[in-house]
Amino acid sequence: MTDIILYAFGVMYTPGPVNAIGLNNGIQKQPRILGFFSGVAVAMFILFFSLALIGEQVMNESLLQGASVLGSLYILWLAYKIFSAPVGDDVHAQPRTLTFRDGLLMQLLNPKGITVALPVATVQFSNAGITGLLLFAWCIGLAVFAFGAPWAYCMFGRFMGKNINQTRYLIMINKLMALFLVIVAVSMGSSFFHP
Numbered sequence: 001m002t003d004i005i006l007y008a009f010g011v012m013y014t015p016g017p018v019n020a021i022g023l024n025n026g027i028q029k030q031p032r033i034l035g036f037f038s039g040v041a042v043a044m045f046i047l048f049f050s051l052a053l054i055g056e057q058v059m060n061e062s063l064l065q066g067a068s069v070l071g072s073l074y075i076l077w078l079a080y081k082i083f084s085a086p087v088g089d090d091v092h093a094q095p096r097t098l099t100f101r102d103g104l105l106m107q108l109l110n111p112k113g114i115t116v117a118l119p120v121a122t123v124q125f126s127n128a129g130i131t132g133l134l135l136f137a138w139c140i141g142l143a144v145f146a147f148g149a150p151w152a153y154c155m156f157g158r159f160m161g162k163n164i165n166q167t168r169y170l171i172m173i174n175k176l177m178a179l180f181l182v183i184v185a186v187s188m189g190s191s192f193f194h195p
Contacts, residue, residue, distance in 0.1 A: 003187050004124045008116060008142055010079075010180035012044075012149040016112040021098065022150030026157025032097055037151050039103025045143035047113055051121035052135055072185040079185065083178035107146070116146075 013019070018040055025033045107113045120142070125131075130138050 001128050001130075004120055004128065004138075004142075005145075006180055006183065007124065008120060008145055010178075011112065011116045012146055013152065014178075015153075017110060018103070018107060018112070018150050019153040021106075022153035023157040025098070026154035026159075029158060030097065033154060034151075035100040036098035036103040037147050037154075039100040039105075040107045040150055041103075041143040041147035042100075043104045043107035044113060044117065044146035045139050046108065047117035048121050048139040048142050049136070051117050052125050052130075052139065054122075076182060076185045079178040079182045083175055103150075113146075 015023075022033070022037070025036075125135060125138065
């Protein structure tokens with residue numbers, strides 16, 4: 001179960017469009033952003049829960065093993081992309097006040113959100129035996145975790161303000177998140193080969 005938390009943390013808390021918006025709103029000290037973060041959390045709950053329900057009906061042992069290997073390879077690719085990503089000044093664009101609906105739609109359509117939910121819901125939940133009410137509880141917990149990602153970037157932007165202009169901080173964060181993803185990918189991919 002630690003793999004689920006590490007993977008979710010590694011993907012949710014790396015820079016991406018939703019987190020960049022949170023960071024930008026923090027730097028700009030924009031008010032009324034909690035609705036946007038709540039929309040992100042609800043979208044992630046919808047993704048986790050719906051994919052987990054579909055996964056329970058469709059997945060069998062051979063599909064699970066194949067999805068685990070493919071998911072691990074994808075996570076390694078994502079870790080490489082995050083590790084080598086250039087850090088630009090896009091986070092400094094002038095924000096507008098964002099709503100719950102903005103957060104919900106943005107996260108439902110965000111490939112990064114789907115990237116988080118798909119392997120967790122179809123591979124990691126099944127591998128850990130998470131079903132029924134426990135599945136519902138995990139989806140709520142991960143949705144709260146998803147709320148925390150853009151909120152943390154917003155708080156970081158608010159309190160660190162001028163220092164965030166130094167790209168070395170964002171580069172260090174990218175490297176650390178990429179390392180977390182590599183650890184999870186190796187663990188997830190090897191779980192079927194070491195009983």
